[in-house]
Amino acid sequence: MKNFSTKAIHIGNKPNYKTSGDVVIPIHLSSTFARNKVYQATGGYEYSRSGNPTRLAVEKNLASLEGGKIGLAYSSGLAAEANIMMLLKAGDHVIVGDDVYGGTRRLFDQVFGKFNLTFSYIDLSGENGVSRLEKSIQQNTKIVWIESPTNPLLKISDIRKISNVTRKNNLISVVDNTFASPYFQKPLELGVDIVLHSTTKYLGGHSDTVGGAIIVNDKAIAEKLKFLQNAVGAILSPFDSWLLLRGIKTLELRMEKHQENAIIIAKFLQSHRKVKKVYYPGLKNHPGHLIAKKQMSGFSGVLSFELKASLKKTIKFIEALKLILVAESLGAVESLIEHPASMTHASIDPKERKKIGLSDGLIRLSVGVEDSNDLINDLKQALTKMKDKQD
Numbered sequence: 001m002k003n004f005s006t007k008a009i010h011i012g013n014k015p016n017y018k019t020s021g022d023v024v025i026p027i028h029l030s031s032t033f034a035r036n037k038v039y040q041a042t043g044g045y046e047y048s049r050s051g052n053p054t055r056l057a058v059e060k061n062l063a064s065l066e067g068g069k070i071g072l073a074y075s076s077g078l079a080a081e082a083n084i085m086m087l088l089k090a091g092d093h094v095i096v097g098d099d100v101y102g103g104t105r106r107l108f109d110q111v112f113g114k115f116n117l118t119f120s121y122i123d124l125s126g127e128n129g130v131s132r133l134e135k136s137i138q139q140n141t142k143i144v145w146i147e148s149p150t151n152p153l154l155k156i157s158d159i160r161k162i163s164n165v166t167r168k169n170n171l172i173s174v175v176d177n178t179f180a181s182p183y184f185q186k187p188l189e190l191g192v193d194i195v196l197h198s199t200t201k202y203l204g205g206h207s208d209t210v211g212g213a214i215i216v217n218d219k220a221i222a223e224k225l226k227f228l229q230n231a232v233g234a235i236l237s238p239f240d241s242w243l244l245l246r247g248i249k250t251l252e253l254r255m256e257k258h259q260e261n262a263i264i265i266a267k268f269l270q271s272h273r274k275v276k277k278v279y280y281p282g283l284k285n286h287p288g289h290l291i292a293k294k295q296m297s298g299f300s301g302v303l304s305f306e307l308k309a310s311l312k313k314t315i316k317f318i319e320a321l322k323l324i325l326v327a328e329s330l331g332a333v334e335s336l337i338e339h340p341a342s343m344t345h346a347s348i349d350p351k352e353r354k355k356i357g358l359s360d361g362l363i364r365l366s367v368g369v370e371d372s373n374d375l376i377n378d379l380k381q382a383l384t385k386m387k388d389k390q391d
């Protein structure tokens with residue numbers, strides 16, 4: 001069973017012919033598991049926090065999609081991130097890509113900062129990202145953390161080159177693969193140690209479950225993470241595990257359509273006279289296009305853009321959309337638009353936002369799998385409204 005969609009549909013979903021042969025794995029709600037021999041946990045299950053059959057099913061599935069050995073499913077992407085940080089101890093240093101998810105920065109600075117972990121935010125994207133990384137490594141550096149593509153500027157880091165540097169320096173590399181999904185990018189195959197997902201996004205895909213995942217190949221790291229996950233209780237619930245398994249079955253179909261629509265919309269926006277700039281790695285003029293082409297099999301479905309308009313008009317445009325919903329999050333079947341400076345990235349200091357190139361006028365669009373003509377018509381009518389009222 002080798003190919004992506006076959007694995008997505010079948011791994012973890014094997015019918016149990018000894019019981020009822022369910023084609024869809026049941027939601028195992030039991031919080032504890034009975035045994036008839038004191039020294040022998042039935043099927044290896046003891047208590048649902050340390051192991052649950054539905055969660056195990058989705059963990060196996062996630063591992064197979066990333067081409068990894070071990071998968072762990074968490075209650076959210078941030079819970080998974082927190083677990084990775086707990087591998088460290090006070091005094092350790094982490095190098096982080098400068099354009100990471102706003103909540104990642106908040107977790108690192110405002111939570112783990114208190115425990116005397118230090119963080120350097122560096123632009124690790126593009127051809128020069130690797131030398132900037134080499135220059136930032138300190139005696140106490142332990143982890144290098146990147147997102148590629150990043151949120152919301154869609155910057156691309158050369159994952160293979162970065163993992164060559166981390167390997168040489170004995171550092172743990174982490175890639176937040178949320179924006180690409182394992183369908184378009186497999187960081188473990190590029191030499192990375194830990195892959196992280198907010199499964200809330202593409203993997204779940206339907207805006208109905210919050211979750212996170214970690215996939216690794218290294219048994220020692222996996223054991224440490226498993227211990228931490230159980231010790232702090234950062235687990236995905238049986239129902240969310242089931243929803244995630246269900247969502248994953250159509251991942252390939254959805255990702256293909258997300259990408260197809262995103263390319264159409266990126267080109268439409270790029271050619272519109274009211275649009276100043278479009279950020280989408282699938283566009284030839286995107287600075288990360290060539291690296292993306294090398295390490296990804298597709299460019300996924302999120303793009304950002306700026307209008308030739310004041311902030312006030314930009315907000316008017318967003319509010320004039322009728323079909324595209326104004327909401328945080330991304331990667332779902334429905335198109336979602338948001339304003340990073342006042343929504344997802346509001347927790348970042350405005351000066352810092354400016355430094356990393358995140359302008360107040362930037363708009364992020366997660367292109368859904370609706371009919372692309374309907375999406376374009378919605379964008380068109382909102383662009384007109386902005387003009388009518390203000391110009």
Ligand SMILES: *Cc1c(COP(=O)(O)O)cnc(C)c1O
Pocket residue numbers: 076077078079101103104147151176178179197198199200201210211212
């Ligand atoms: C949403 C997101 C997260 C956080 O995940 P949650 O499931 O919301 O906790 C982390 N990284 C990226 C890139 C995200 O988009």
